[in-house]
Amino acid sequence: xxxxxxxxxxxxxxxxxxxxxxxxxxxxxxxxxxxxxxxxxxxxxxxxxxxxxxxxxxxxxxxxxxxxxxxxxxxxxxxxxxxxxxxxxxxxxxxxxxxxxxxxxxxxxxxxxxxxxxxxxxxxxxxxxxxxxxxxxxxxxxxxxxxxxxxxxxxxxxx
Amino acid sequence: xxxxxxxxxxxxxxxxxxxxxxxxxxxxxxxxxxxxxxxxxxxxxxxxxxxxxxxxxxxxxxxxxxxxxxxxxxxxxxxxxxxxxxxxxxxxxxxxxxxxxxxxxxxxxxxxxxxxxxxxx
Numbered sequence: 001x002x003x004x005x006x007x008x009x010x011x012x013x014x015x016x017x018x019x020x021x022x023x024x025x026x027x028x029x030x031x032x033x034x035x036x037x038x039x040x041x042x043x044x045x046x047x048x049x050x051x052x053x054x055x056x057x058x059x060x061x062x063x064x065x066x067x068x069x070x071x072x073x074x075x076x077x078x079x080x081x082x083x084x085x086x087x088x089x090x091x092x093x094x095x096x097x098x099x100x101x102x103x104x105x106x107x108x109x110x111x112x113x114x115x116x117x118x119x120x121x122x123x124x125x126x127x128x129x130x131x132x133x134x135x136x137x138x139x140x141x142x143x144x145x146x147x148x149x150x151x152x153x154x155x156x157x158x159x
Numbered sequence: 160x161x162x163x164x165x166x167x168x169x170x171x172x173x174x175x176x177x178x179x180x181x182x183x184x185x186x187x188x189x190x191x192x193x194x195x196x197x198x199x200x201x202x203x204x205x206x207x208x209x210x211x212x213x214x215x216x217x218x219x220x221x222x223x224x225x226x227x228x229x230x231x232x233x234x235x236x237x238x239x240x241x242x243x244x245x246x247x248x249x250x251x252x253x254x255x256x257x258x259x260x261x262x263x264x265x266x267x268x269x270x271x272x273x274x275x276x277x278x279x280x
Contacts, residue, residue: 008252008255008256008259010256010259010260010263012260012263012264012266012267013267014263014266014267014270015267015270015271016267016270016271016273020270020273021266021270024266024269024270030269033269034262034265034266034268034269035262035265035266036262036265037257037258037261037262037265038261038265039265094250095251095254098251100255115263115266117259117263119255119259121251
């Protein structure tokens with residue numbers, strides 16, 4: 001169900017073999033060296049139990065002095081092909097408390113590895129049942145129309 | 160887990176947004192209001208092959224989700240789009256996409272720097 005609702009998927013070719021890429025996720029010392037969006041944002045691993053059901057907690061040190069913190073639990077560990085973990089920001093983050101799931105799949109591509117990461121909100125049954133494909137496109141359309149000043153092209157209604 | 164209390168508190172508005180947008184007719188109403196600005200109930204109903212109560216029900220769902228606001232002018236009800244609930248959702252997507260793009264670039268640099276000559280063979 002993680003592919004339902006809005007989810008963001010990022011693909012990237014990583015220049016190392018699958019076991020090496022997987023190892024970068026499985027050790028706290030490794031994560032502290034790369035698991036942040038920028039070299040000037042340090043990440044501290046406060047808790048890390050790399051096992052299904054095990055929990056983790058990370059704290060970032062932002063250049064502005066703030067310390068966004070998040071945590072979750074590992075829901076799936078299949079070395080070296082995939083892992084998944086819940087991801088919840090803590091207050092006072094603007095997205096605090098929203099339960100989300102991060103899934104990482106690693107595919108062999110010669111000596112490199114294709115990493116496909118999907119980060120999605122954990123949907124409720126009701127939302128999942130009512131979900132219909134395509135509303136993301138509606139949102140894109142609206143975003144263009146409303147926040148970038150351009151009016152959308154004439155819309156067609158079903159006849 | 161320990162976040163569950165906060166989760167309930169914060170998740171609800173997004174739940175309503177996604178529920179409201181999980182229906183084709185409601186998405187069309189939203190797109191229509193985005194394109195035309197405020198519309199009366201009669202104008203909204205026109206392109207649809209649906210009875211008035213059906214469209215009224217859809218408008219109520221959108222209103223409850225905070226996606227649509229109703230303005231009453233005498234006997235005319237006009238509806239306009241409220242962008243804030245959707246902005247919340249799109250902000251979430253954008254923030255996390257940027258986060259992962261940048262973080263995975265660092266993963267690539269990290270594993271590359273770790274490479275030792277014997278691994279190259």
